[in-house]
Amino acid sequence: MAEVDYHPMWESLGMDVEAHDGLLAAVGQMFQDSFLVQENRPASTDYLDSVVANIHSGRIQEMLDQKEAGTATKIVGSFCLYVPEEVIMAARGISVGLCSGADWATDKVEKHIPHNTCPLIKSFNGFKLGRVCPYIESSDLVVGENTCDGKKKAYEFFGTQKPMHIMDVPNVKTDTALASYREQVRLLAQRVEQETGVKITEEGLRAAIRLVNEKRRALQRLSATRAADPAPISGLDCLLTVQAAFMDDPVRLTAAINAMADECERRVRDGVGVAPKGTKRVLYTGTPMPVPFWKLFTLIEQAGAVVVGEECCTGSRYYKDLVDESGETVDEMLDRIAERYYDINCAIFTPNEGRMKDVIGMAKNLHADGIVDCSLQFCTLYDMESFTMRKAAEEAGIPYMHISTDYSNEDTGQLTTRIQAFIEMI
Ligand code: SF4
Ligand code: SF4
Numbered sequence: 001m002a003e004v005d006y007h008p009m010w011e012s013l014g015m016d017v018e019a020h021d022g023l024l025a026a027v028g029q030m031f032q033d034s035f036l037v038q039e040n041r042p043a044s045t046d047y048l049d050s051v052v053a054n055i056h057s058g059r060i061q062e063m064l065d066q067k068e069a070g071t072a073t074k075i076v077g078s079f080c081l082y083v084p085e086e087v088i089m090a091a092r093g094i095s096v097g098l099c100s101g102a103d104w105a106t107d108k109v110e111k112h113i114p115h116n117t118c119p120l121i122k123s124f125n126g127f128k129l130g131r132v133c134p135y136i137e138s139s140d141l142v143v144g145e146n147t148c149d150g151k152k153k154a155y156e157f158f159g160t161q162k163p164m165h166i167m168d169v170p171n172v173k174t175d176t177a178l179a180s181y182r183e184q185v186r187l188l189a190q191r192v193e194q195e196t197g198v199k200i201t202e203e204g205l206r207a208a209i210r211l212v213n214e215k216r217r218a219l220q221r222l223s224a225t226r227a228a229d230p231a232p233i234s235g236l237d238c239l240l241t242v243q244a245a246f247m248d249d250p251v252r253l254t255a256a257i258n259a260m261a262d263e264c265e266r267r268v269r270d271g272v273g274v275a276p277k278g279t280k281r282v283l284y285t286g287t288p289m290p291v292p293f294w295k296l297f298t299l300i301e302q303a304g305a306v307v308v309g310e311e312c313c314t315g316s317r318y319y320k321d322l323v324d325e326s327g328e329t330v331d332e333m334l335d336r337i338a339e340r341y342y343d344i345n346c347a348i349f350t351p352n353e354g355r356m357k358d359v360i361g362m363a364k365n366l367h368a369d370g371i372v373d374c375s376l377q378f379c380t381l382y383d384m385e386s387f388t389m390r391k392a393a394e395e396a397g398i399p400y401m402h403i404s405t406d407y408s409n410e411d412t413g414q415l416t417t418r419i420q421a422f423i424e425m426i
Pocket of ligand 2: 118119120121148149150151287288376378379380381382
């Protein structure tokens with residue numbers, strides 16, 4: 001089949017196509033060095049390879065075609081798990097994640113945002129200022145959220161670049177805070193209705209809740225197989241399933257993840273692993289890992305361990321809880337959505353003991369030998385919480401290691417040494 005040239009599409013989105021070619025080449029190389037060198041991958045991970053091959057090309061064209069054909073209304077981007085995708089889908093919008101995991105146009109970014117800001121925040125601003133992200137460029141609306149200080153202040157600048165709606169997310173878990181978050185979910189629904197011109201109906205919202213729950217069920221199935229020794233699939237591939245869940249078509253993704261879960265269940269029955277039985281098992285917790293930030297998982301797995309779970313927004317927080325499907329009216333369904341999302345245990349909440357319980361529970365259920373907790377540099381929230389996390393791990397008798405890193409490769413040598421020492425010790 002003749003290869004499609006996507007340059008006209010990228011140009012039509014106003015992108016810097018030359019710089020973007022450079023970014024795609026770099027991401028392709030990273031994918032090769034991290035994923036394609038793995039041995040004994042389940043055959044069904046070829047889906048993940050196709051996601052990466054199409055991530056800035058075929059998938060973008062597909063979304064634009066759906067809009068053109070009227071099967072989708074608008075593309076709505078967001079940066080955080082507290083933005084419920086069901087609400088966007090109920091108005092036939094396409095929900096996409098905009099977090100990015102590579103340094104870009106840093107000189108331009110630092111004209112608007114301090115140097116010592118978390119790399120995730122600098123990255124999405126750099127992708128915008130450098131015009132290299134087709135998800136940002138094709139988004140008709142971007143939903144931000146008042147979560148960490150860095151993001152909420154950075155949105156003041158990002159809002160000068162794209163039309164935005166900001167959700168106010170509470171930082172304590174009380175009845176009053178839940179009531180205010182419910183209201184925020186309603187305000188999001190109103191804004192999505194205005195933007196798309198589509199009234200959110202019971203039928204539309206119910207279908208969206210079921211669709212996203214199906215996606216979560218598939219990810220739960222896959223995750224459960226990782227309790228086995230040998231682990232049937234690598235942490236890198238599982239990380240990519242959740243990264244893909246923020247970008248790919250939900251029906252296609254759900255079918256592909258179910259196929260991966262089928263294959264991994266067979267592998268568990270047959271004692272087939274991605275690494276030999278007895279390989280040291282690591283549970284990851286910490287800040288999110290957006291595409292193409294695969295550095296840490298690559299270092300852990302290339303050092304001879306296997307990551308068996310991820311307690312983070314690009315991991316279990318995304319799929320572990322379903323939205324209760326019993327709501328009948330739109331209001332009831334919005335409330336059930338709000339309750340499900342409000343239960344996410346992010347470090348923006350204080351106190352955040354639920355996260356410690358989640359991590360220790362996952363470490364036990366997945367038979368992890370150790371916990372690696374990572375905060376992106378200058379992320380005060382996750383850095384501060386690492387002390388509570390260390391204490392919880394010590395009390396549970398599980399070896400623990402904290403890492404602070406960024407998107408560069410400057411610390412690769414030092415991290416490799418620390419990770420190898422940790423794996424030998426556990
Ligand atoms: S870590 Fe917290 S603020 Fe960041 S995406 Fe997750 S829920 Fe949102
Ligand atoms: S990693 Fe931390 S500082 Fe960065 S966006 Fe997430 S919560 Fe904010």
